[in-house]
Amino acid sequence: MNDAHHDFSWQGIRLRVPAEWELGRVDGDAKSGYARLDDARMVRAEVEWRAAPVRGARRPVSDLVDRYIEQLQKKADKSGMEFSVQRQARFLRDKRWLEGSEYETFIWEADYRAYNLARACPECHRIVLMRVLAPVGENAEALVNEVLPSLEDHPREADGGRNLWSVYGMRFLAPVDFELTEYELKSGHIRLTFQKDGGNRTLRIHRLSMAQMLLRDHDLEDWYPSFFRKDLRDFLFTVHPARISNHAGVLVQGGPRSRWRQILRPLPMVNPRPRRYLQGAAWHCPEQNRICVVEHLSKKRPEGEDDFLKELIDGYVCHTEQATSDARLDDELATGPQRAAALGEDGDR
Numbered sequence: 293m294n295d296a297h298h299d300f301s302w303q304g305i306r307l308r309v310p311a312e313w314e315l316g317r318v319d320g321d322a323k324s325g326y327a328r329l330d331d332a333r334m335v336r337a338e339v340e341w342r343a344a345p346v347r348g349a350r351r352p353v354s355d356l357v358d359r360y361i362e363q364l365q366k367k368a369d370k371s372g373m374e375f376s377v378q379r380q381a382r383f384l385r386d387k388r389w390l391e392g393s394e395y396e397t398f399i400w401e402a403d404y405r406a407y408n409l410a411r412a413c414p415e416c417h418r419i420v421l422m423r424v425l426a427p428v429g430e431n432a433e434a435l436v437n438e439v440l441p442s443l444e445d446h447p448r449e450a451d452g453g454r455n456l457w458s459v460y461g462m463r464f465l466a467p468v469d470f471e472l473t474e475y476e477l478k479s480g481h482i483r484l485t486f487q488k489d490g491g492n493r494t495l496r497i498h499r500l501s502m503a504q505m506l507l508r509d510h511d512l513e514d515w516y517p518s519f520f521r522k523d524l525r526d527f528l529f530t531v532h533p534a535r536i537s538n539h540a541g542v543l544v545q546g547g548p549r550s551r552w553r554q555i556l557r558p559l560p561m562v563n564p565r566p567r568r569y570l571q572g573a574a575w576h577c578p579e580q581n582r583i584c585v586v587e588h589l590s591k592k593r594p595e596g597e598d599d600f601l602k603e604l605i606d607g608y609v610c611h612t613e614q615a616t617s618d619a620r621l622d623d624e625l626a627t628g629p630q631r632a633a634a635l636g637e638d639g640d641r
């Protein structure tokens with residue numbers, strides 16, 4: 293058994309879970325969404341979140357639980373599966389962290405035994421329904437008491453207005469006013485795109501695995517423009533070697549190409565691309581065998597020193613002392629079952 297733990301964090305939902313638990317599926321956005329964590333064997337946890345209604349009163353948490361259980365009961369009846377529920381179940385040893393919030397803990401048992409918490413956060417008013425799953429007959433209370441209380445549903449004050457994104461061992465603090473607009477979670481390449489001000493500003497965060505292989509025949513200075521050729525086609529840019537996060541890296545600066553060049557393209561008016569400025573950094577983390585990239589694109593020309601880029605680099609934790617378990621998972625992810633392929637798919641749940 294492996295005692296290592298890591299953080300899972302997505303759309304402000306943060307959990308500390310056994311290192312084998314990783315994202316198996318994710319849907320939705322900050323307002324309403326769903327994430328599922330699996331280990332190699334089975335689904336281990338599910339989280340659903342919803343922002344409190346803007347207008348009108350929120351329904352009591354117990355109503356939510358009523359409705360959720362009704363749905364499960366219907367499903368069970370249809371499939372002829374045995375289903376039992378224990379409302380207001382007492383399986384949490386320490387409830388101090390829930391003080392001040394409206395919540396209910398309950399257990400349902402069907403093909404699995406699920407330890408549930410439904411809660412409305414007194415601070416951000418988000419409503420979260422979370423469950424930890426265990427095989428029927430297995431005593432999972434120690435595990436449940438470890439994982440459930442680690443739940444956080446809004447950014448930490450200590451993170452200074454930034455939101456942690458932590459998935460497959462990639463950790464990045466994004467400013468909270470940037471919204472996730474796109475993501476790709478492929479084994480070798482994780483890419484998160486955030487936007488602010490209706491797309492006036494964009495962040496692109498990348499994490500490439502197996503850096504040693506990618507950099508076998510190139511140094512970073514050559515690799516970056518060739519790997520991001522498509523993303524860079526509208527920019528005039530320069531790439532300079534630089535020391536970043538104590539690693540060998542490059543700084544990238546770009547501006548829009550001249551209008552003429554864009555006009556001379558076929559069909560320029562059909563799909564004129566926005567003229568933007570680019571400030572970016574890429575570095576090679578040998579500890580994790582990864583290449584980390586942050587890019588900030590803006591319609592306004594950046595002025596002077598780019599403190600914002602520094603903040604982005606600072607928010608990207610490429611390796612930590614105990615990161616070896618993540619690197620191991622990285623390799624499993626790259627070679628193992630197609631877990632990442634299921635992401636974003638819509639199925640029944």
Ligand SMILES: [Zn+2]
Pocket residue numbers: 413414415416417418445446
């Ligand atoms: Zn909250």
Ligand SMILES: [Zn+2]
Pocket residue numbers: 539576577578579580610611
């Ligand atoms: Zn590093």
